[in-house]
Amino acid sequence: MRVCKFGGTSMADGGSIKKVMEIVRRDESRKYIVVSAPGKRSKADTKITDALYGCFNALDGGDFKDKFAKVTRRFCDISGELGLDIDISAILDGVREDIIKARSRDFTASRGEYLSAVILAAALDVKFVDTAGLILFSKDGELMLEESLSRLRAALDGVERAVLPGFYGSMPSGEIKTFSRGGSDISGAIVASAVGADVYENWTDVDGFLSADPRIVPSPKLIECLSYDELRELAYMGAEVLHPEAIFPVRRAGIPINIKNTFHPSAAGTVIVSNVRHMGEKSVITGIAGRKGFSIINIQKEMMNSEIGFARRVLSVLEEEGVSFEHMPSGIDALSVVVRDEYLEGKLPSLIAALWRATEADSIDVQSGLSLIATVGHNMTSRQGTAAKIFEALAEKHINIRMIDQGSSELNIIIGVDTFDYEKAINAIYTKFSVD
Ligand code: ADP
Ligand code: ASP
Ligand code: MG
Numbered sequence: 001m002r003v004c005k006f007g008g009t010s011m012a013d014g015g016s017i018k019k020v021m022e023i024v025r026r027d028e029s030r031k032y033i034v035v036s037a038p039g040k041r042s043k044a045d046t047k048i049t050d051a052l053y054g055c056f057n058a059l060d061g062g063d064f065k066d067k068f069a070k071v072t073r074r075f076c077d078i079s080g081e082l083g084l085d086i087d088i089s090a091i092l093d094g095v096r097e098d099i100i101k102a103r104s105r106d107f108t109a110s111r112g113e114y115l116s117a118v119i120l121a122a123a124l125d126v127k128f129v130d131t132a133g134l135i136l137f138s139k140d141g142e143l144m145l146e147e148s149l150s151r152l153r154a155a156l157d158g159v160e161r162a163v164l165p166g167f168y169g170s171m172p173s174g175e176i177k178t179f180s181r182g183g184s185d186i187s188g189a190i191v192a193s194a195v196g197a198d199v200y201e202n203w204t205d206v207d208g209f210l211s212a213d214p215r216i217v218p219s220p221k222l223i224e225c226l227s228y229d230e231l232r233e234l235a236y237m238g239a240e241v242l243h244p245e246a247i248f249p250v251r252r253a254g255i256p257i258n259i260k261n262t263f264h265p266s267a268a269g270t271v272i273v274s275n276v277r278h279m280g281e282k283s284v285i286t287g288i289a290g291r292k293g294f295s296i297i298n299i300q301k302e303m304m305n306s307e308i309g310f311a312r313r314v315l316s317v318l319e320e321e322g323v324s325f326e327h328m329p330s331g332i333d334a335l336s337v338v339v340r341d342e343y344l345e346g347k348l349p350s351l352i353a354a355l356w357r358a359t360e361a362d363s364i365d366v367q368s369g370l371s372l373i374a375t376v377g378h379n380m381t382s383r384q385g386t387a388a389k390i391f392e393a394l395a396e397k398h399i400n401i402r403m404i405d406q407g408s409s410e411l412n413i414i415i416g417v418d419t420f421d422y423e424k425a426i427n428a429i430y431t432k433f434s435v436d
Pocket of ligand 1: 006007008009010036039182203204205206208209210211212213214215238239240241242
């Protein structure tokens with residue numbers, strides 16, 4: 001039995017939804033279908049989720065009516081293209097009233113997935129099962145996995161086939177809460193785990209997980225098989241194909257993920273399992289991923305290394321200021337902290353002041369404009385010279401390395417480069433490993 005999640009491009013219009021329907025109907029084992037809101041039909045198009053965030057922002061005195069009319073038109077077009085026998089205008093009128101009443105950002109955004117699922121359920125003539133009340137969050141907004149699994153299991157017991165909306169669940173108060181962006185992948189993984197699926201199929205618009213971002217590297221190689229650990233590293237570091245948190249529910253249940261292309265369903269896609277070490281010879285690296293938007297906070301103090309508790313004081317400040325960090329490279333009398341820019345927004349002055357107080361450092365400076373690039377692969381452990389090759393690739397292109405970190409798992413090497421070198425650096429590393 002399979003659980004399938006179809007992403008935004010798969011649900012973008014009537015034409016793509018017909019492909020989704022063909023895929024679902026072709027195989028009896030595709031029982032539970034989780035969907036995203038309609039995504040972009042072209043590069044210049046707007047995702048429904050973004051349009052809905054726009055509606056929410058326009059609720060107070062803005063042009064909410066016009067903005068919501070665009071959302072309505074999109075869903076009416078889809079319903080028309082599919083020739084559905086539902087009163088979509090009445091459904092959308094109801095949703096508009098609910099949004100005005102709820103005045104909640106998450107509720108507004110969630111209606112994209114809700115409407116997408118209502119439409120697909122009608123088109124396939126199967127049951128619509130709402131995830132509100134089934135996927136549960138605590139009042140602090142934390143996912144309650146065990147509770148969600150048992151609620152879903154009970155709700156789907158005896159249901160032959162169903163369509164469920166991705167991206168959201170609800171809190172004990174009944175209020176709707178969404179995951180972070182791209183979160184329908186997590187909903188699909190939770191449903192797969194709840195029903196004990198044999199495989200979690202994640203349908204998108206590429207043939208599978210590619211060894212680099214196709215928007216940066218032209219025609220990167222497809223990865224046929226990768227481990228949950230490799231996937232986690234790549235997804236966390238920016239390979240957006242799958243939400244990095246979608247791995248946990250399926251990994252603990254031992255359910256493989258298969259990434260597939262709605263627009264090329266015969267392609268095998270990428271299979272993600274717990275262990276790929278015995279899958280035969282593979283290239284040294286599995287993939288490269290990266291993110292822009294980091295800053296480094298450099299702290300220097302004479303004799304820092306002999307000062308017991310120095311790092312703890314730095315970390316306590318970060319904790320008190322509510323800032324999480326990515327890396328903490330250190331020298332003898334210097335320690336740096338790499339932080340996402342978004343976590344520093346509005347907090348930097350108080351964070352720096354608190355660091356001065358806590359460390360009595362000789363100097364503290366902040367450098368922004370950093371990008372991180374992770375080179376990931378299980379085979380890196382057993383091969384010598386992987387790091388040398390990365391550095392060589394960058395040196396040949398005159399790219400300055402601003403940070404180096406190798407995870408203790410030896411599954412990845414992370415380097416920091418100036419953001420203006422980001423694309424050039426990824427291409428340089430990719431080319432180096434693909435020619436040898
Ligand atoms: P969906 O709407 O189906 O969830 P996403 O847009 O979230 O799809 O993810 C698929 C997109 O991820 C691809 O279209 C591609 O542009 C991008 N992408 C980034 N890195 C990679 C990678 N390493 N392999 C494949 N796709 C990638
Ligand atoms: N529609 C949501 C988003 O755009 C969730 C998803 O597509 O997974 O982020
Ligand atoms: Mg996605």
